[in-house]
Amino acid sequence: MSKLRDVAHNLYAGQVSYDFVGKTKMWYAISGVILALTLGSLIFRGLNLGIEFKGGAEFQVPSSSCSIEQARTTVDEVTGAESIVTQLGDGSLRIQTATVTNDQGLAITKELGQECGVPPNNIDIQVVGPTWGSEVSKKALQGLVVFLILVSIFMAIYFEWRMAVAGLVALAHDLIITIGVYSILGFEVTPATAIGVLTILGYSLYDTVVVFDKVKENTAGILGQSRITYAEAANLAINQTLIRSINTSIVALLPVAAILFVGAGLLGAGTLKDLALALFVGMAAGTYSSICVATPFLVQLKDRSPEIQALERRVMARRRKSTNAAGEPEAGVDGTDGDDESVPATTGGRDRPVSRTVTESGVRQQPKRQARSRRKQ
Numbered sequence: 001m002s003k004l005r006d007v008a009h010n011l012y013a014g015q016v017s018y019d020f021v022g023k024t025k026m027w028y029a030i031s032g033v034i035l036a037l038t039l040g041s042l043i044f045r046g047l048n049l050g051i052e053f054k055g056g057a058e059f060q061v062p063s064s065s066c067s068i069e070q071a072r073t074t075v076d077e078v079t080g081a082e083s084i085v086t087q088l089g090d091g092s093l094r095i096q097t098a099t100v101t102n103d104q105g106l107a108i109t110k111e112l113g114q115e116c117g118v119p120p121n122n123i124d125i126q127v128v129g130p131t132w133g134s135e136v137s138k139k140a141l142q143g144l145v146v147f148l149i150l151v152s153i154f155m156a157i158y159f160e161w162r163m164a165v166a167g168l169v170a171l172a173h174d175l176i177i178t179i180g181v182y183s184i185l186g187f188e189v190t191p192a193t194a195i196g197v198l199t200i201l202g203y204s205l206y207d208t209v210v211v212f213d214k215v216k217e218n219t220a221g222i223l224g225q226s227r228i229t230y231a232e233a234a235n236l237a238i239n240q241t242l243i244r245s246i247n248t249s250i251v252a253l254l255p256v257a258a259i260l261f262v263g264a265g266l267l268g269a270g271t272l273k274d275l276a277l278a279l280f281v282g283m284a285a286g287t288y289s290s291i292c293v294a295t296p297f298l299v300q301l302k303d304r305s306p307e308i309q310a311l312e313r314r315v316m317a318r319r320r321k322s323t324n325a326a327g328e329p330e331a332g333v334d335g336t337d338g339d340d341e342s343v344p345a346t347t348g349g350r351d352r353p354v355s356r357t358v359t360e361s362g363v364r365q366q367p368k369r370q371a372r373s374r375r376k377q
Contacts, residue, residue, distance in 0.1 A: 075095050151164075
């Protein structure tokens, strides 16, 4: 733990720094590959919509000796379509299939009762139309639009419009990846999925706002100096909030992973699986985007402004001047005086002057002492 605290302190103090902003092309390449895979799957494969969105029938068979494969074969023979069978935690079977007529529904309950040894009257039937799913989708889309508008206004007022744009880009990045993972894995999209996707919006922006708040602190009054560029101050902000972002992500992902892998994988809770997958992927993508996408994109937007370009030229000119001055001989070598200018260092966005003193080389001359006999006179 002491080593972790030392690393966190060094990152915050700027003594150790990882160049996240300088590796923008690498982060963009990684995100580009992931986005290409997810978008390609969404375009060519699509989403596996549940019966809540496309309509259908659901049969629930009480606990019996009937296997999943037997139940699927029985229903498929009657409907002529592929059905989805899930074993629930209490041992019962949930069978989802396309929309069926009344005669087909009665035939399915009869065949399932014979195959599974259950009275047909004990098999529950639920028919869901696509209208309900379309209403859920409409409300979710309305909530998403209102959320994006309010967040954009807040970030533009509290920070600036460039930070608002960068935050929305990172948010779109997380949403596309999360939805694309459902398409790649073939997981069923249910209302619980929509709830999970809307939930990760707040988490993704929270991580981004934390980093942006530190960027705002580090870059306050940055145009009035010539020691550090905007990109370097933003990169320092990422390093200062890195440990916090990682710790927050780990604490948030652990219970979600427990729900996803234990609750859904071992106990067969399908609703938990739909919700937990969206949360798990969205939180992981949100942590990555806040560090490697949002801030580098913000720096690119800021670098286009004339003020930031002028600042970078001043910083580079000062550093070239300091480099040239460092190559000149100091006092004591050629008899000339050295440069006694203070060199300020920037740590955490505040200027702390660090003086550099040049002393003469050689042995210091001590004053000659008079003889004892002469001092008595």
